[in-house]
Amino acid sequence: MILKLITIMLLAFGTGCDKSTPKTISKISEPEPTPADNNKISLLAAAQRLYASGQEDEALKSLDQYEKSEKAQPETRFLRGLIELSKNNPQASALEFSAISDSERQFMTEACLELAKISQRVSPEVMRSTINRYFPDCLEEVMGMPEIQEVRLTLSPERILELGKIYETRLKATEDESIRMRLEADFCREFGLTIPELTELSTRYLELLAERD
Secondary structure (H helix, E strand, C coil): CHHHHHHHHHHHHHHHHCCCCCCCCCCCCCCCCCHHHHHHHHHHHHHHHHHHCCCHHHHHHHHHHHCCCCCCCHHHHHHHHHHHHHCCCHHHHHHHHHCCCHHHHHCCCCHHHHHHHHHHHCCHHHHHHHHHHHCHHHHHHHHCCCCCCCCCCCCCHHHHHHHHHHHHHHHCCCCCHHHHHHHHHHHHHHHCCCHHHHHHHHHHHHHHHHHHC
């Protein structure tokens, strides 16, 4: 009986002392960037650098290369929209800016500064219309005036598609900026539109085409 009791005590003592040392869980390290990742980052950085140095066409080419393997981001769309606006291509610019959600635009803290940098190269009407539509908080800072009432077209979607197609076809005929401006003025006179209304028509035309797709 005594032997049995001693055996039980030894077993209990041994079990109590056999406390395994807790295993340390090693932290999972961040994966190292792959050459492909580095290439994407380089292309985006190059696009931003080229734009900052005034090489807009080269910046667009770098963005094109970036977006061959990477989905367009709000930042890349904004940069492309800036370049197109700077080149006086309001239709292409509107297409990029409209693809950025309102919530995403609110976090673009550098938007006002970047728009101000190109304001002298864009007609005041186009700049006001663009800023008022997509970045209304920047209007006073960039243009030195309070927010204006947004232009509202009373044209039907069918008429917008019709006029938008005519306008697009005419502007495709030339890349000369002076000729394009004259074509825009002629188009406005022919169809009784102002420049801000033409900008709004162009934007609505692109949006309607996107809805169809």
